[in-house]
Amino acid sequence: AQSVSQHNHHVILSEAASLELGCNYSYGGTVNLFWYVQYPGQHLQLLLKYFSGDPLVKGIKGFEAEFIKSKFSFNLRKPSVQWSDTAEYFCAVKGWYGGATNKLIFGTGTLLAVQP
Amino acid sequence: GAVVSQHPSRVICKSGTSVKIECRSLDFQATTMFWYRQFPKQSLMLMATSNEGSKATYEQGVEKDKFLINHASLTLSTLTVTSAHPEDSSFYICSASLGAGVRETQYFGPGTRLLVL
DSSP states (O other): OOEEEOSOSEEEEETTOOEEEOOEEEOSSEEEEEEEEEOTTSOEEEEEEEOSSOSEEEOGGGOEEEEEGGGTEEEEEESSOOGGGOEEEEEEEEEEETTEEEEEEEOOOEEEEEEO | OOOEEEEOSEEEEOTTOOEEEEEEESSSOOSEEEEEEEOTTSOEEEEEEEETTSOOEEOTTOOTTTEEEEEEETTEEEEEEOSOOGGGOEEEEEEEEESOGGGOEEEEOOOEEEEEO
16 A cells, blocks of 8 residues: 655754755555645645656745655755745655556645744 | 635534535636545545546545535535534545646645534
8 A cells, every 4th residue: 555654743944944854655656746835824735746757856936856766755855945934745645556546645744844 | 727715614513414515626627526634733634536427436434425525517526524523523625636647636725624513
């Protein structure tokens, strides 16, 4: 069965610090990978997604993520965070097998607090 | 683009009553919509997959007679919590899928907070 793990539950950074949030998944087949963000009081928004091709994916607001197939990882990065990046970040994975899709599986989320 | 709305945003009801939650894709048509439940400090758990014009597919452990799903059009899916009890209090989130097959991406609504007294 698919599973997604996000190792950091809470991350506290100062503004301008670099960010890397870990995401690992377990699934042996083809995967689609997503990062969603949930700002305080708002709904889940898509940050970026990986379907195929270049494993380095650039998303909105300066975020990027790298798919490393050998490590089953899809870590989220941002070189310099801002106070407005304070939010909860969810990694999600959807597996493909035999031409059929599995459901979207979410990690438990990482709460990022950026201190001004 | 790809905006999904939910109504109501929050609802308080008495135990035993039924509550209907609407999920609409505002600027695109969605053949498939999904209903999730999110418990405090936990991730989203898929409840059911709703396909336009056909019966919903429920995840294991989700009572289909309790959580009625209707997907009557390509822009509207409804979740009805029948005979709600306090343990049904939760945050319910819908999503609508854009694209097909390997290009499918889910876009999420703002959620509905249900409190059953």
